[in-house]
Amino acid sequence: MKVWIDILTPKQALFFMELSSKFEEQGHQVITTTRRYREVNQLLSIKGLKAKVIGEHGGRKLFKKLISSAERIIKLATLIKKVSPDIAISFSSIEASRVSFGLNIPHYCVSDSPHAEAASKLTVPLSKKLFTPFVIPKNVWSKYGIPKENIIHYRALDPIVWLKNFKVDENVLSMLNINKNEPVVTVRPEEAFAAYLNKNLKETLIVEVVKLLTKKINAQIVVLPRYKEQISFFKRKLKEKNVKVVDKVVDGASLLASSSVFIGAGGTMIAEAALIGIPTISCFPSKPTYVEKFLIKQNLIKRSLNPKYIVKLALKYIENKNIREEIAKKSKELISTMEDPTKVILETILKDK
DSSP: OEEEEEOOSHHHHHHHHHHHHHHHHTTOEEEEEEEEOHHHHHHHHHHTOOOEEEEEOOOSOHHHHHHHHHHHHHHHHHHHHHHOOSEEEESSOHHHHHHHHHTTOOEEEEOSOTTOHHHHHHHGGGOSEEEEETTSOHHHHHTTTOOGGGEEEESSOTTHHHHTTOOOOTTHHHHTTOOTTSOEEEEEOOOTTOHHHHTTOOSOSHHHHHHHHHHHOOSEEEEOOSSHHHHHHHHHHOOOTTEEEOOSOOOHHHHHHTOSEEEESSHHHHHHHHHHTOOEEEOOSSSOOHHHHHHHHTTSEEEOOOHHHHHHHHHHHHHOHHHHHHHHHHHHHHHTTOOOHHHHHHHHHHHHO
């Protein structure tokens, strides 16, 4: 069988690397595509995964998003017609689902983001099956036009795929000139270009949080921007000597595992940090996601949009070793109950064929 996988984000790269390996181990051929997007391209290069770069990320403006997507559909259609895969798999890739539908190729969708309404409306109805974490009710997805019997739950959160056998890269801190003997607070800004945040997004509160942190906490603060525009923005705004704005892709999981606290405005790293067992504070600038609600119930993350309270929490986590140890223990217990989503996806697809 010939399998086409479209990768759009760093999270998808990590997730689909594992799924791709499983298909190849079974003797299937995998064709991988991606788009021009700084973090994804650098991560794929670091991990040694070859992917054909087709099109680009459209940025924040809706018109540019539309044109970039339309152009990518045309380019992908030309390539995929020649390649002629048997199936397609993506994390709600609008272009992959449309090309698959147009060329009569079964499209399998993976997603933990029903809050991404625009992408879900354009991908879920065109998919043969949808794979999603068990914490998201099927009726949340069926409103997008997919029958409940075609929605497959896996008992896991997505980061478990690359964290189950994860080993910390001890070099990540030295690469960033960070002292491993001092507290590290890692900060991840919001997905500012995402359609589901565009209409609600105000000025990022990350700047205020970081500035307060530098005044209240004796720690090294690492900011992980997503785009080159964010890199420039945060380097302009955050000139404090104990703040490091990272301008290259690093092993995020290893950095999180080496951190005392994580403060995040993006879904994947929030879940990732929680599963690693790091005290995690979410400042996701929209309604809590289903994954976030689940992690809050498990007492693995706290949520706040109040900069002063966020800093107060961070200080508490840094100063209280017992709390950190309790969170680490809970995360290990939770991980032990989770299955491998890529195994569920592989077995379901092979039964379909």
